[in-house]
Amino acid sequence: MPSSTLSPSILKYAYFPGCVAQGACRELYQSTQALTQALGIELVELKKASCCGSGTFKEDSQFLEDTVNARNIALAESLNLPLLTHCSTCQGVIGHVDERLKERQTSDPAYVDQINGLLKKEGCSPYKGSTEVKHLLWAIVGDYGLDALAQKVTHKLTGLKCAAFYGCYLLRAQDHLPYDDPYNPQSMENVFRAIGATPVDYRGRTQCCGWPLSSYATDQSFKMAGMHIQEAIAQGADCIVTPCPLCHLNLDSRQPEVEKVIGQKLGLPVLHLPQLISLALGVDPKELGLDRHIVSTRSVLDRLGV
Known part of the structure; x- marks a missing residue:
């Protein structure tokens, strides 16, 4: 597991709210903001993040799912922060992509290089595998x-x-x-x-x-x-x-x-x-x-x- 950037005095995360919490379940977005403020947890919202694909991207192409979510993770990495989500589906998808790409950095580095080549063409930071993906539940239990x-x-x-x-x-x-x-x-x-x-x-x-x-x-x-x-x-x-x-x-x-x-x-x-x-x-x-x-x-x- 990558070393944590968190300190005992303050918890800070790159916040990935996902799609549903900004639409049909807006109350989840509201209550996450209320909870983290009450606990003194700082969220830096990833405004440029995209939908994780909710497991459907991979039905067409695992490479598509990996590339889209490598970009999401790279946004958090550029802030030197863990990526925090309050959606189990986003956690499952992005977390699994992160696991897979970290393994491929060793077993198939050309695959990760191909993804980073696409990210570079779009002016995005490369995926480094330097952070972790963490659900709000895990942050409360494991960090707070x-x-x-x-x-x-x-x-x-x-x-x-x-x-x-x-x-x-x-x-x-x-x-x-x-x-x-x-x-x-x-x-x-x-x-x-x-x-x-x-x-x-x-x-x-x-x-x-x-x-x-x-x-x-x-x-x-x-x-x-x-x-x-x-x-x-x-x-x-x-x-x-x-x-x-x-x-x-x-x-x-x-x-x-x-x-x-x-x-x-x-x-x-x-x-x-x-x-x-x-x-x-x-x-x-x-x-x-x-x-x-x-x-x-x-x-x-x-x-x-x-």
Whole structure:
């Protein structure tokens, strides 16, 4: 792993917000800004970054996926900062590209040279393999630390039962996962405990939300989402919490459609991870975009008395 540019006194990242958080899930962008400000984490937004491809670029060409994301990583490298994303899909795609290109620097340097040749033609910095790609969850667990997070809590989420929904890309897209177990992860549950909430265990927390199927097998996609939500409800969850905006779209934005497909009312709120943590830090819910959700988050706020 490359040496860190972070110091104990300040955490600073090259921020890759991705597409969905700047569009359909704008509340994720809002709540990430609120959370990092509350924690004293500095973000330098990569305004010139492009879409990671969400796994679709490689269907046409792995070289295309590698080149596009080599450029995204190079933007962070030019700042001598880790690349931070709050999207599990972006983490999976960009993180896997970073792993592959670092390996190819040794096994097939001509491949990396070819990519850098294209970047140079466009006036971009070359990919060096000198930084790391890190999800917001990993930054909190691995860099900020759970003890430090617990000390920042001003409104413990006592009594709130939270069901983590990790999704696919965060856990299994990369060959190496230094901050968790890809098959039995505990990082989100540990965050819940640090802020006073109670983790809820259920089978679907590490499975696919169904989003990748939604454009061509809609009913199957919604049945998958419905199954996960039903399982979380059966285990007593007050809400689902996810580190992925695409999972959020399928579990929250499409929950009314999911209900029609499975023939059952659900009504379970789905929160973005930074929204949940920010509530424990005393951030005003209005700053977190909680009113933008399709499934009302009022039950969560009422339970917390905010």
